[in-house]
Amino acid sequence: MEIEQLEKVASQVRRDIVRMVHGCQSGHPGGSLGCTELLVALYFERLKLKEQDGKPVFDMDGKDEDLFFLSNGHISPVWYSVLSRRGYFPKEEMATFRKLNSRLQGHPTTHEHLEGIRIASGSLGQGMSVAIGAALAKKLNNDKGLVYVLMGDGEQQEGQVWEAATFAPHHQVDNLVAFIDLNGQQIDGPTVKVMNNLDLGKKYEAFGWEVISIEEGNDMAAVVKGLYEAKSRLGHGRPIMVLLHTGMGFGVDFMMGSHKWHGVAPNDEQLAAALAQLEETLGDY
């Protein structure tokens, strides 16, 4: 897909995010808006997905296709929007986000059988281990599909992340691309104040990962380029870590750069102000 088209999808995804969170007055808009370019680029450009008649076909095992795992499950709105816009489930279902009897739980789950989701996430720090397991299964199955996983930067404070970080290079899991969303914010404030992660890139390098950066994580062309670069480096014995620099709340001026929009819903006026900044490109749900 052309960059311009991807940007149009991203604009609609941002509208979906703020509308979903507004609709139930609950959820996490900040990190969702910040990761919009990555998820759009992955699902509309990068991931090799099983398709039939232009629509993705979902099965849990995901053999012979690329897999994506969201470890920081609280940014579910961006994932739900992208999955739906990509054709995994009807866009109207987004209106049920975080409401009773919905398949779109506050944090993603397989429990409700939502197409596109293969593991529950929400309790942080578990996603990279799962992605490594899925990557190992692909190797055992002689499956050339790749595995992608996204984590938050605050999430790097979980110990399990570093168990997984040790494991992947040791076992030469070189069909895996991990991302850290470096927006520098977590619930209680800037990450440097809450618990300074200090030189994540150097840490992963020291653990044996190949580390690359996407400095403009909210620039679609830069993200697409970064994804191609990441893929080109796979298959040489080392997992790839992509440091994705994003802005929390990107695309909605009053949400940008502040941890205050980590987990707060906009009111009616704020919703209107946000939507005025985001072009409706694919039709609202």
Add this chain to the structure above:
Amino acid sequence: MKKYTFTEKKDTRSGFGAGMHVLGQQNPNVVALCADLVGSLKLEPFIKENPERFVQCGISEANMIGISAGLTIGGKIPFATTFANFATGRVYDQIRQSVAYSNKNVKICASHAGLTLGEDGATHQILEDLGMMKMLPGMTVINPCDYNQTKAATIAIADYEGPVYLRFGRPVIPVFTDADQKFEIGKAWMVNEGTDVSIFATGHMVWEAIQAGEILEAEGINAEIINIHTIKPLDEEAILKSVEKTGCAVTAEEHNRLGGLGDSVAQVLVKNKLVPQEYVAVNDSFGESGTPAQLMEKYGLTAKDIVAAAKRAIARK
């Protein structure tokens, strides 16, 4: 009283290792994972024949559970193995989210469960694991009684779709069940039919229950003994059928009396048929260092403790 004899004593963990050896040859999807305890889990024969299907995780149990969940995405059947304490309490949240809630086909295989780990003491013993695991929706919880049954259970759970907790131990105990038995998940095993008291035992306590049954028989008390190898799903029908006949119950487990088999049986009785029940279990405490036999004695988990409990239950009828 039906006679049970044995010619050798073996540890149940070796039954697990033997089961894994068979699975390695029979089921190409089975993958073994371990957190630096290969020898303790008796995995050497599996690894020797299937090195590509063994994943050494090092001392990182949380990561091992996550990797196991990931392996199921791709159709593998991961057997995640370590000591029971580290396989449950240490990684409860990982099991809860990535395995049980996500309904992944992970087999959590836990050795050195209970008090009979012995000399290592309370940090390495665990008496709460059955409770923690049975509270997880969708989790199947199995605690077999001897070497042969552990081997049969290990083989059986590979064919069962869904998360399973399989619990076994280190001490050598009598091997008294058939070598070629079929293991039926969720179906209690009638050890001895009787009329005066129902003894529901699990794991290492089944052999103690058999010995208790012989002591009781000598005193003219006819005990029915049932091996509850599957704590969840619980064979409620077998439990109720037995107490209908005997009118009282004893539960015997190498576990905290809170949250284990005893409480599961009590729930069935409260809902369906109120009969006296006595617990043989650890009285809400941690363990300590000692030989397995010393610990069983001190914490009240021997045949004579079951005999005393049976008499109390009968007296309350």
